[in-house]
Amino acid sequence: ILMNTMHTETTTERKKVIFSAIQPSGSITLGNYLGALKNWVALQDEFDCIFALADLHTITVRQEPAKFRRNIMEAYALLLACGIDVGKSLFFMQSHVHTHAELAWILNCYTQFGELSRMTQFKDKSAKHADNINAGLFTYPALMAADILLYQADLVPVGADQKQHLELTRNIAERFNGLYSPTFVVPDPYIPKNGARVMSLQDPTKKMSKSDENANGCIALLDKPEDIMRKFKRAVTDSDACVRYAEGKDGVNNLMGIYSAVTGRTFEEIEHEFEGKGYGDFKAAVGEAVVEHLRPIQERYADYSKNKDYLEQCYRASAEKALAISQRTLRKVMKKIGYIL
Ligand code: TYM
Secondary structure: OHHHHHHOOOOOOOOOEEEEEEOOOOOOEHHHHHHHHHHHHHHOOOOEEEEEEOHHHHOOOOOOHHHHHHHHHHHHHHHHHHOOOOOOOEEEEHHHOOHHHHHHHHHHOOOOHHHHHOOHHHHHHHHHOOOOOOHHHHHHHHHHHHHHHOOOOOEEEOOHHHHHHHHHHHHHHHHHHHHOOOOOOOOEEEOOOOOOOOEOOOOOOOEOOOOOOOHHHOOEOOOOHHHHHHHHHOOOOOOOOOOOOOOOOHHHHHHHHHHHHHHOOOHHHHHHHOOOOOHHHHHHHHHHHHHHHHHHHHHHHHHHHHOHHHHHHHHHHHHHHHHHHHHHHHHHHHHHHOOOO
16 A cells, blocks of 8 residues: 555655654663654554664664664564554665665765754764764764655654754755755654653753663663663652642653653643642652553563564565665656766
């Protein structure tokens, strides 16, 4: 069905196309889930969705081969467990579809040094990995633009931290369209109202991240229930002792955001629920809600991860279809530039 709507020139009403990707660089976090993955799952019924593990992006930071391989397979199984449905969507590994690297090279030549220098992720990561500021880390956004533009995506569901990269993608697309003729759809970011920026439980001024030095700050989707409870019980709050959303209450605001995202309750309802109660009760309730939300995902993960043959069938079939779709864009681009095809 997906192939039909994407490929038939005669289709009058084109379904909107969604593209997004995640790096398989370690444990997938509650931040990844609430900021992006939850939306990926939700968008599948309404749109033509294409998802990838951005395993080419991952080597901008040095990876240990055996661990990298495990992380990729774990991420693939875990995303299926979250609800990515290969009956509806494509879901593959970026490195299996060679057009990504090819278009990335081309787009490198339409991306300015100055633009890349302004990327906050580049500045953060080069500070963190000062011993390995490689060219890939710098040109990372051109590969990301290639990922998105290859599929003529209309919407890109991401967390708030990827917004700047999306803006650069739009600039690259508009630049190319302007130099030649309309070639790329200019994509819009799709950022959730709640959960767009899940913060560290230990330092709520920093985003929750796989690479957090303090493991207590970060919830992994595959963390054991007792670890999740412990991390929430130790979460940093404040001395105000009142569950309410307000400026300066970063820790409590973050916990309220997480609770709201997993229960569907509004901030007002949450304030009401915990009126007269202490942070101890509140933190335990957030922990329990997260444990219950993740329980079915963890159960499905246990099944998927046992079935390597099934996983392989899924990612190979998706990659084959993705290659066919993306080749159409790549050929169009190359022809416009003047290559002999
Ligand atoms: P990555 O792997 O760092 O993160 C995957 C997704 O999770 C979101 N996210 C968060 N959302 C809320 N709170 C947090 N603490 C949090 N941490 C991460 C990210 O915004 C992202 O949506 N460059 C991308 C991967 C990528 C991509 C693409 C994304 C490669 N090609 C094309 C979209 C389109 C990245 O490193 O995401």
